[in-house]
Amino acid sequence: MNSPDDPASLAELLDRLRTETEGTAHVSVGNVLNAVGERSFGPVALVAGVITLAPLIGDIPGVPTLLGLLVLLTLGQLIFQRHSIWIPAKLACRNIERKKLVKGLDWMEKPARFLDCWTKHRMPWLVTGPGQYIMATLCVLVAAAMPLMEIVPFSANGGGLALTAFGLAIIARDGLLALLAVVSTGATAWLILTNLPW
Secondary structure, eight states: OOOTTSOSSHHHHHHHHHHHTTTOSEEEHHHHHHHHOTTOHHHHHHHHHHHHHSTTTTTSTTHHHHHHHHHHHHHHHHHTTOSSOOOOHHHHHOEEEHHHHHHHHHHHHHHHHHHHHHOOOBOGGGTSTHHHHHHHHHHHHHHHTHHHHTTSTTHHHHHHHHHHHHHHHHHHTBHHHHHHHHHHHHHHHHHHHHHOOO
């Protein structure tokens, strides 16, 4: 579920999103998948988490749900080991202004470099082999809850944080970060369940 072409760090992923989307006024979901590699689990989860967390982007109504749908479609198919990923044309064509995307990526630059300094190979059994499929399943559960997160204030940030941590853990082979992602997922689930309006 990972590829040798995967970005090796969060900062590298942000750079790749900038450079691969140059020369266009709007960036589509299809452009993002092409930039990060649609056959890789880590980068797909990571980019969905980063965009959800980024100011000016993740706060736009519907964006967390859209990203959750992207994660569900791609990771769901990767879990079942499909050789090619199918994305509905309507979803692939959904887009945002590149200017907003770049502003959000710029805001993430310092936190990304800080996180990259702290990630390393730890407890790799949690993020490789069967452990990687468990992480993918947890990401799918987070993604499925994204529509609810748009109802409960600040919970989408928790979901974005969990997806970012899961994706980065897979890329960096950092099992400790994967455990922190599991904690973030649990905290977000608690926030949603205790604050639903019904």
